[in-house]
Amino acid sequence: MSDRPAPGAPENRQPSTLAIHAGEDELTTRAPVVPPVVQSATFVWADPADGPLLYTRYGNNPNQVQLARKMAALEGMEASVPLASGMAAVAMTLLALTEAGDHVVASSRLYGATHALLTTELPRRGVTATLVDPVGDWEAAVRPETRVLYLELPTNPTIRVVDPRPVVRLARQRGLTVVCDATFASPINFRAADHGLDVAVQSATKYLGGHSDLIAGVVSGPREVTERVGEMARLYGPALDPHTAWLLDRGIRTLDVRMERHNRNALEIARRMEGAPGVRGVVYPGLPSHPDHALAAELFRGFGGMIALVLEGGGDAADRFVRRLRLAVAAPSLGGVETLVSQPRHTSHHALSATEREALGIPDGFVRISVGLEDPEDLLADFAQALEG
Numbered sequence: 001m002s003d004r005p006a007p008g009a010p011e012n013r014q015p016s017t018l019a020i021h022a023g024e025d026e027l028t029t030r031a032p033v034v035p036p037v038v039q040s041a042t043f044v045w046a047d048p049a050d051g052p053l054l055y056t057r058y059g060n061n062p063n064q065v066q067l068a069r070k071m072a073a074l075e076g077m078e079a080s081v082p083l084a085s086g087m088a089a090v091a092m093t094l095l096a097l098t099e100a101g102d103h104v105v106a107s108s109r110l111y112g113a114t115h116a117l118l119t120t121e122l123p124r125r126g127v128t129a130t131l132v133d134p135v136g137d138w139e140a141a142v143r144p145e146t147r148v149l150y151l152e153l154p155t156n157p158t159i160r161v162v163d164p165r166p167v168v169r170l171a172r173q174r175g176l177t178v179v180c181d182a183t184f185a186s187p188i189n190f191r192a193a194d195h196g197l198d199v200a201v202q203s204a205t206k207y208l209g210g211h212s213d214l215i216a217g218v219v220s221g222p223r224e225v226t227e228r229v230g231e232m233a234r235l236y237g238p239a240l241d242p243h244t245a246w247l248l249d250r251g252i253r254t255l256d257v258r259m260e261r262h263n264r265n266a267l268e269i270a271r272r273m274e275g276a277p278g279v280r281g282v283v284y285p286g287l288p289s290h291p292d293h294a295l296a297a298e299l300f301r302g303f304g305g306m307i308a309l310v311l312e313g314g315g316d317a318a319d320r321f322v323r324r325l326r327l328a329v330a331a332p333s334l335g336g337v338e339t340l341v342s343q344p345r346h347t348s349h350h351a352l353s354a355t356e357r358e359a360l361g362i363p364d365g366f367v368r369i370s371v372g373l374e375d376p377e378d379l380l381a382d383f384a385q386a387l388e389g
């Protein structure tokens with residue numbers, strides 16, 4: 001597990017401290033201990049002497065500004081841009097970094113909407129992409145017009161961990177920008193900047209918000225990139241609403257302690273479900289049986305809250321299991337305080353055939369679990385009774 005610098009000077013503060021206090025200043029901290037929601041679309045502003053607060057779509061609402069500073073501190077990046085969804089973060093980043101004629105090399109293991117953006121939408125705007133096996137040869141796919149390398153870490157739903165180091169080396173040699181969507185890890189388990197990745201994208205809908213009650217995204221990176229992302233956001237318009245920014249900031253305050261519990265619960269459940277009756281396999285990077293266990297232990301501060309069960313009896317058994325759950329909730333998405341269960345064959349990988357899914361490591365019977373913060377004994381009891389059916 002990677003080490004953190006010792007606490008002391010403000011720039012060395014630890015994630016748990018940053019998650020609570022980073023971003024506070026005279027702009028947002030007056031009498032109330034909690035910065036108020038500034039639910040205003042516009043600000044008193046006659047000319048530039050009136051300061052930086054101007055218009056909420058521009059990203060300079062105090063709730064957006066404070067959140068941006070907090071996220072930059074947590075990611076260890078120069079600057080951040082909070083946006084209205086994870087997909088806004090992905091899309092504005094790709095628009096900011098490319099123009100017509102440019103090319104992107106991306107991991108083939110992508111969030112569904114990111115996959116569609118790269119393979120069908122951006123090509124309509126003259127930006128093409130080549131998808132590569134993330135543990136395969138990225139270099140062979142690079143062309144003179146390549147600008148961006150794009151990967152997700154860890155991947156959905158098989159929770160594979162790609163070693164970012166060769167990708168970063170390639171980017172440095174060829175003058176490319178590496179973008180990493182680290183939503184599944186959160187900046188607590190994996191800080192992209194510590195590994196040389198240039199730009200970090202987060203769906204804040206997941207662990208950062210943490211309560212399954214908001215949609216948001218954040219892009220972090222060098223200022224020249226985030227300024228361009230901000231320009232794209234001003235033009236395309238996915239500004240984060242101030243109230244959602246405020247809720248997200250409240251979620252982030254407990255991110256460190258929640259991740260610690262997600263990590264612990266998932267490890268406990270993964271260990272105990274391995275070999276349970278009706279369970280053919282458990283996929284979790286914290287288990288020695290996982291193909292990337294050693295790499296995950298080296299790169300991550302925790303193995304995360306996402307596990308998968310492969311049930312004996314295939315799709316029918318998985319359907320029965322999910323329908324019989326009484327505590328865990330059948331729903332897509334992840335990263336909330338409550339345990340969420342879904343089957344990729346019905347959600348993200350619905351368009352593929354069973355054979356294609358099997359080749360990706362997602363056989364029928366594969367059940368994805370976003371382990372929440374409930375007591376693991378209660379969750380294990382729920383899974384056991386659902387398996388008995």
Ligand SMILES: *Cc1c(COP(=O)(O)O)cnc(C)c1O
Pocket residue numbers: 085086087088090111114152156181183184203204205206215216217
């Ligand atoms: C959910 C998710 C997104 C999209 O985020 P939204 O907030 O739903 O727009 C992007 N990447 C990953 C890895 C995700 O899990």
